[in-house]
Amino acid sequence: MKPAPSWLRPLSTSLLLLSAAACTVPQQASLSTASSQLQGDAAHPDRTHNWVRTELYFGTGLADEPGQGISEAQWRAFLDREVSPRFPDGLSVFELYGQWRGKGEQQIERLRSKQIVLLYPDLPQQRADIDAIRAAWKQMTGDQSVLRVTQPADVSF
Secondary structure (H helix, E strand, O other), X not given: OOOOXXXXXXXXXXXXXXXXXXXXXXXXXXXXXXXXXXXXXOOOOOOOOOEEEEEEEEEEEEOOOOOOOOOHHHHHHHHHHHHOOOOOOOOEEEEEEEEEOOOOOOOOEEEEEEEEEEEXXXXXXXXXXXXXXXXXXXXXXXXXXXXXXXXXXXXXO
């Protein structure tokens, strides 16, 4: 392969720098523009402000012991009893593999897990509902925790 002509090197370097600069637009500017354009629809007017996304992670059993732990029937009964009545407008459930080390433990546990993703208006009742779901799971299973991740969300229907 022949080397590029000497006059082409500065041009290609300039194009590379311009491309990189175009990719470094501050994300905050693009996010604020996008959120100011979000709108509800006729069925959900103005329901796009002050929403959050919460992910909840539930350990259902040790990964190396598939016959042990929480069965699919027990999981669905928990969803029907504790989650769906509190968030009847919808949710997503994902099956996961994860690992963690419990408080005071030396060994890492590899777990089968379920993740629930909820999108909802950020109101005190919904936050209380999340806490009630976590408490119910810990009481049912004896688990030390249910990981919760909550972030602001721009939502549009």
